Amino acid sequence: MSEIQSGDSSVRDEIAIVAGPRGWGDTRESWLARVPRRVKSELRTKTETLTFRLVKALWYGEITDPDHWAARDIRRAAELIEARKEASAMADRFQQIAGGMRDANSNLYSEEIDRLEHIARIISGLDRS
Structure with a gap:
């Protein structure tokens, strides 16, 4: 058993x-x-x-x-x-964080927003660079 x-x-x-x-x-x-x-x-x-x-x-x-x-x-x-499910959830979370930063102050956080969105695209398989 x-x-x-x-x-x-x-x-x-x-x-x-x-x-x-x-x-x-x-x-x-x-x-x-x-x-x-x-x-x-x-x-x-x-x-x-x-x-x-x-x-x-x-x-x-x-x-x-x-x-x-x-x-x-x-x-x-x-x-x-x-x-893949975990990666998708992580990419979604990064997109949410980037959206919150954009709402707070897109000028101040523009580089971080770009990085988070780029990482989210890589994780979700949309961007291979």
């Missing part, structure tokens, strides 16, 4: 992050079927293809190894999704 249960719960949480919110018309199978499409397969060989069946086996605890390659791929995808 120790490591397997905690690993199982963790894998299920990561699958839920990758699958995204369940819509009113989604069955559990259609929801789980999103996961293989959303997980990048750049580092896998042809014999290691993430399939719906593998995701389902992880979800229902048929695969209990938390270090299984499919669990690791899903974990990486979930971490990337969470990092």
Whole structure:
């Protein structure tokens, strides 16, 4: 019960992050079927293809190894999704701070406002410079 249960719960949480919110018309199978499409397969060989069946086996605890390659791929995808959410929230916060500085005194804080807006664009992926 120790490591397997905690690993199982963790894998299920990561699958839920990758699958995204369940819509009113989604069955559990259609929801789980999103996961293989959303997980990048750049580092896998042809014999290691993430399939719906593998995701389902992880979800229902048929695969209990938390270090299984499919669990690791899903974990990486979930971490990337969470990092993007955090970056987006940070970019939004920087935009709010810049807006407050602009309202307070745009002449005095013009350089800082420009920097914050530039950083927010970089973080949100709109500006690569």
